[in-house]
Amino acid sequence: xxxxxxxxxxxxxxxxxxxxxxxxxxxxxxxxxxxxxxxxxxxxxxxxxxxxxxxxxxxxxxxxxxxxxxx
Numbered sequence: 001x002x003x004x005x006x007x008x009x010x011x012x013x014x015x016x017x018x019x020x021x022x023x024x025x026x027x028x029x030x031x032x033x034x035x036x037x038x039x040x041x042x043x044x045x046x047x048x049x050x051x052x053x054x055x056x057x058x059x060x061x062x063x064x065x066x067x068x069x070x071x
Contacts (some may be wrong), residue, residue, distance in 0.1 A: 009029060017069060024058075027058060035047060037050075
């Protein structure tokens with residue numbers, strides 16, 4: 001990531017690695033992109049709604065994997 005705007009994401013990924021957290025990097029990046037997209041929008045519900053949709057989608061996909069026997 002060469003863009004200076006991505007320093008926040010690079011920092012989050014570095015802290016994740018430093019702490020040894022078991023957190024999907026794609027999910028972390030998707031959350032970061034949502035926050036970046038809405039950071040200057042005065043309507044904070046847009047960010048919250050987008051995060052809710054993202055999390056619900058991930059939970060639904062994880063549930064399908066478990067019912068299908070996948071990990």
